[in-house]
Amino acid sequence: MEIKPNIPVVYVENLKDFSGKRVQIRGWVYNSRSSGSILFILVRDGTGIVQTVSTKNSLDPEKFELAKRLTQESSIVIWGLVRDDPRAPGGYEIELEDLELVHMAQDYPITPKEHGVAFLMEHRHLWLRSSRQNAILRIRATVIKACRDFLDEQGFLLVDAPILTPAAVEGTTTLFPVDYFGEQAYLSQSGQLYNEAACMAFGRVYCFGPAFRAEKSATRRHLAELWMLEPEAAFYTFEDNLKLQEELVSYVVQTVLEKRQRELQTLKRDIALLKRVTPPFPRITYDQALELLREKGIPLDWGEDFGAPHENAICTSFEKPVFVTHFPAKCKAFYMKPDPDRPEVTLSADLLAPEGYGEIIGGSERIDSLELLEQKLKENNLPKAPYRWYLDLRRYGSVPHSGFGMGIERTVSWICGLEHIRESIPFPRLLEKMYP
Amino acid sequence: MEIKPNIPVVYVENLKDFSGKRVQIRGWVYNSRSSGSILFILVRDGTGIVQTVSTKNSLDPEKFELAKRLTQESSIVIWGLVRDDPRAPGGYEIELEDLELVHMAQDYPITPKEHGVAFLMEHRHLWLRSSRQNAILRIRATVIKACRDFLDEQGFLLVDAPILTPAAVEGTTTLFPVDYFGEQAYLSQSGQLYNEAACMAFGRVYCFGPAFRAEKSATRRHLAELWMLEPEAAFYTFEDNLKLQEELVSYVVQTVLEKRQRELQTLKRDIALLKRVTPPFPRITYDQALELLREKGIPLDWGEDFGAPHENAICTSFEKPVFVTHFPAKCKAFYMKPDPDRPEVTLSADLLAPEGYGEIIGGSERIDSLELLEQKLKENNLPKAPYRWYLDLRRYGSVPHSGFGMGIERTVSWICGLEHIRESIPFPRLLEKMYP
Numbered sequence: 001m002e003i004k005p006n007i008p009v010v011y012v013e014n015l016k017d018f019s020g021k022r023v024q025i026r027g028w029v030y031n032s033r034s035s036g037s038i039l040f041i042l043v044r045d046g047t048g049i050v051q052t053v054s055t056k057n058s059l060d061p062e063k064f065e066l067a068k069r070l071t072q073e074s075s076i077v078i079w080g081l082v083r084d085d086p087r088a089p090g091g092y093e094i095e096l097e098d099l100e101l102v103h104m105a106q107d108y109p110i111t112p113k114e115h116g117v118a119f120l121m122e123h124r125h126l127w128l129r130s131s132r133q134n135a136i137l138r139i140r141a142t143v144i145k146a147c148r149d150f151l152d153e154q155g156f157l158l159v160d161a162p163i164l165t166p167a168a169v170e171g172t173t174t175l176f177p178v179d180y181f182g183e184q185a186y187l188s189q190s191g192q193l194y195n196e197a198a199c200m201a202f203g204r205v206y207c208f209g210p211a212f213r214a215e216k217s218a219t220r221r222h223l224a225e226l227w228m229l230e231p232e233a234a235f236y237t238f239e240d241n242l243k244l245q246e247e248l249v250s251y252v253v254q255t256v257l258e259k260r261q262r263e264l265q266t267l268k269r270d271i272a273l274l275k276r277v278t279p280p281f282p283r284i285t286y287d288q289a290l291e292l293l294r295e296k297g298i299p300l301d302w303g304e305d306f307g308a309p310h311e312n313a314i315c316t317s318f319e320k321p322v323f324v325t326h327f328p329a330k331c332k333a334f335y336m337k338p339d340p341d342r343p344e345v346t347l348s349a350d351l352l353a354p355e356g357y358g359e360i361i362g363g364s365e366r367i368d369s370l371e372l373l374e375q376k377l378k379e380n381n382l383p384k385a386p387y388r389w390y391l392d393l394r395r396y397g398s399v400p401h402s403g404f405g406m407g408i409e410r411t412v413s414w415i416c417g418l419e420h421i422r423e424s425i426p427f428p429r430l431l432e433k434m435y436p
Numbered sequence: 437m438e439i440k441p442n443i444p445v446v447y448v449e450n451l452k453d454f455s456g457k458r459v460q461i462r463g464w465v466y467n468s469r470s471s472g473s474i475l476f477i478l479v480r481d482g483t484g485i486v487q488t489v490s491t492k493n494s495l496d497p498e499k500f501e502l503a504k505r506l507t508q509e510s511s512i513v514i515w516g517l518v519r520d521d522p523r524a525p526g527g528y529e530i531e532l533e534d535l536e537l538v539h540m541a542q543d544y545p546i547t548p549k550e551h552g553v554a555f556l557m558e559h560r561h562l563w564l565r566s567s568r569q570n571a572i573l574r575i576r577a578t579v580i581k582a583c584r585d586f587l588d589e590q591g592f593l594l595v596d597a598p599i600l601t602p603a604a605v606e607g608t609t610t611l612f613p614v615d616y617f618g619e620q621a622y623l624s625q626s627g628q629l630y631n632e633a634a635c636m637a638f639g640r641v642y643c644f645g646p647a648f649r650a651e652k653s654a655t656r657r658h659l660a661e662l663w664m665l666e667p668e669a670a671f672y673t674f675e676d677n678l679k680l681q682e683e684l685v686s687y688v689v690q691t692v693l694e695k696r697q698r699e700l701q702t703l704k705r706d707i708a709l710l711k712r713v714t715p716p717f718p719r720i721t722y723d724q725a726l727e728l729l730r731e732k733g734i735p736l737d738w739g740e741d742f743g744a745p746h747e748n749a750i751c752t753s754f755e756k757p758v759f760v761t762h763f764p765a766k767c768k769a770f771y772m773k774p775d776p777d778r779p780e781v782t783l784s785a786d787l788l789a790p791e792g793y794g795e796i797i798g799g800s801e802r803i804d805s806l807e808l809l810e811q812k813l814k815e816n817n818l819p820k821a822p823y824r825w826y827l828d829l830r831r832y833g834s835v836p837h838s839g840f841g842m843g844i845e846r847t848v849s850w851i852c853g854l855e856h857i858r859e860s861i862p863f864p865r866l867l868e869k870m871y872p
Binding site: 001011013026027028029045046047073074075102103105106108123124125126128129133134137138140141144145148152155157158159160161162163164165166176177178179180181183185187194197198199200201202203204209210212214216224225227234235368388389390392393395396397398399400425426427429431432434435436 | 437447449462463464465481482483509510511538539541542544559560561562564565569570573574576577580581584588591593594595596597598599600601602612613614615616617619621623630633634635636637638639640645646648650652660661663670671804824825826828829831832833834835836861862863865867868870871872
């Protein structure tokens with residue numbers, strides 16, 4: 001790749017700083033068309049797409065012929081003058097002055113015509129290059145950074161939970177077993193139990209990493225491999241926990257609105273719906289939710305957990321994310337703290353995203369009494385041995401503490417307005433789907 | 437937990453903003469001693485440790501008796517006046533005015549006396565509360581944040597690589613197999629191949645996540661589960677790659693020096709050695725390294741990879757991290773680009789940390805020619821089918837590209853000056869060690 005003196009190598013996303021100047025850009029041919037003796041090549045470099053204009057006057061004749069022969073996704077280096085052009089995508093156009101071919105692509109499989117999902121998934125490594133996938137995954141990166149920045153700023157410490165674990169948090173039916181040097185291990189479904197140990201050591205912590213669910217069902221909302229943000233804080237009550245969640249989610253959405261305008265436009269996202277996402281969020285109890293479901297004609301017995309239709313009916317009744325609180329103990333995990341005023345329900349809450357997206361967060365205050373926790377293990381037929389260390393946390397300076405888990409892909413799907421969760425992660429792992 | 441009007445709930449790390457004021461702190465008893473009628477309780481809250489002073493005058497007699505009975509790691513809420521005290525750890529002391537017991541701990545297993553490593557590892561969930569472990573893991577969080585901030589700032593995009601993968605990057609002997617809905621899957625050892633797809637879509641990317649090595653040997657430098665930062669950039673040459681590495685590592689070290697002074701002090705780290713870590717880093721070729729090893733009396737045959745003694749001999753010869761470049765193709769991975777001037781060596785480099793810490797980064801320019809890559813797969817007896825998508829990257833707009841993998845735990849071990857890598861991660865996974 002040639003370097004020319006005094007011509008900076010720039011990225012498309014930074015073109016605004018180079019209006020009226022000569023630049024070098026390295027990228028790929030996204031699309032091209034000619035109009036008479038003018039050739040328009042759209043060049044993408046991963047940070048954006050810029051339109052280039054070539055004529056026989058601007059470009060050496062040999063290079064002009066080369067430019068005409070360029071195929072989709074061929075890699076090139078270009079030099080040219082940056083001009084403001086409100087009609088061009090991104091607002092700038094480059095008048096091509098020189099061109100270097102790096103690699104001529106042949107028969108790129110993803111053409112501007114329609115392709116089936118199976119085909120695109122099989123070509124995920126190339127599908128990522130399309131402007132829609134690019135927009136989604138740039139938003140994903142911003143969501144993740146916003147989560148971390150928010151918690152770091154608040155004083156939460158990143159304490160990574162292990163992935164290989166001997167015990168199961170949420171039952172063994174959806175666990176992936178791993179042979180760990182001859183011992184049975186599982187891939188973590190949640191870092192929560194470890195977070196509880198960490199918050200007793202560091203005050204307020206979070207872990208952020210992959211979690212695994214061997215779900216046997218294929219839905220629009222489930223991945224076998226997902227990423228979870230899990231904060232946990234010592235001395236945080238149920239109320240503190242909800243406050244943290246609504247502030248976090250609002251910060252994430254507002255940050256995406258601020259930093260990823262162009263990407264939201266590419267996705268044709270209705271941003272008016274996102275602008276509403278500010279604290280406080282509405283709250284209803286599980287009992288009130290049952291009432292609502294009855295009114296909507298999909299009644300549920302007390303003690304049953306919500307399915308997708310129930311979540312859908314609830315969350316579409318609100319314009320903002322809504323907390324459903326105080327779930328019955330029998331449909332939630334063993335470690336959730338019972339409401340002292342009504343022990344058959346827990347100090348738990350799910351946060352449901354609007355527009356039918358449903359649960360993006362589940363959380364609760366945790367049981368801090370050793371006796372009660374031991375009793376709950378027994379009631380849930382869970383063995384005590386793997387939880388020995390977890391019980392220790394209630395032996396040595398137990399404190400009230402709370403936390404939650406936020407699914408990154410569900411959050412991204414909602415913010416981007418996706419129909420299926422598979423587009424919210426670079427390389428989705430679904431039931432019977434592990435390639436590429 | 438009582439809340440008193442006009443008395444803010446604060447964290448120890450923020451005490452500097454409350455000198456001369458009344459505060460509430462929630463935490464645990466780290467240690468206590470009495471001197472005559474004065475009681476000193478060290479309170480830790482995860483963000484730091486503060487000394488409190490109680491007398492019968494300052495505290496209600498009943499509360500004073502309670503304070504005297506407090507055991508190690510009992511959880512408490514305290515109220516008192518913050519006073520500057522240069523002799524106190526952290527520079528502040530709190531005159532106790534009120535006290536609430538949350539939970540009285542009994543027989544906390546980790547006492548101020550010496551404990552064996554096996555015992556501490558078995559109690560890792562509690563060991564995290566000690567000031568040394570606290571300091572290490574706070575530095576770890578800063579290292580990770582500095583890595584991300586540096587790359588985000590440069591314009592690299594986080595694109596997560598999958599953990600469950602069908603193919604092996606670095607051979608199958610150290611892989612953990614997983615049953616993936618009846619198919620054979622492996623836990624990822626590196627996100628690199630996926631990064632290469634992502635950098636063709638996004639220009640410059642990184643992934644940051646856990647990686648797994650089923651190493652059958654127990655050493656001071658190996659974990660079965662580790663975290664890796666892996667940047668990959670399209671159009672980056674070997675030279676660009678080294679520059680990025682030395683800038684990243686220098687930024688990380690300088691950030692820790694700036695933000696984690698107290699923690700480095702707790703660890704008694706010689707910070708003069710860390711202050712030297714600024715670009716450029718010295719570079720020697722593999723051939724020059726062999727020369728050095730011969731002089732030091734541990735000769736190695738050309739083409740052999742370094743073992744721990746060789747790395748140690750090389751890295752202790754330099755005051756800064758040192759790049760060893762141009763490794764023989766036969767001791768490196770199949771995808772590394774041969775030096776055009778001398779094809780038996782690769783455009784690769786390992787970065788060795790000083791003071792005997794050895795390799796913290798491995799990286800290279802990657803092969804961009806389809807024909808050469810296919811030939812390398814054949815030479816390495818690797819099947820073509822699982823690499824079909826990876827080969828596609830050389831079919832459709834192949835470009836020069838480079839990247840590297842930085843081991844977070846090795847980097848933390850070096851910066852903290854640890855003797856064993858097990859302390860650099862909250863819940864280490866070692867050979868036959870998966871509890872807690």
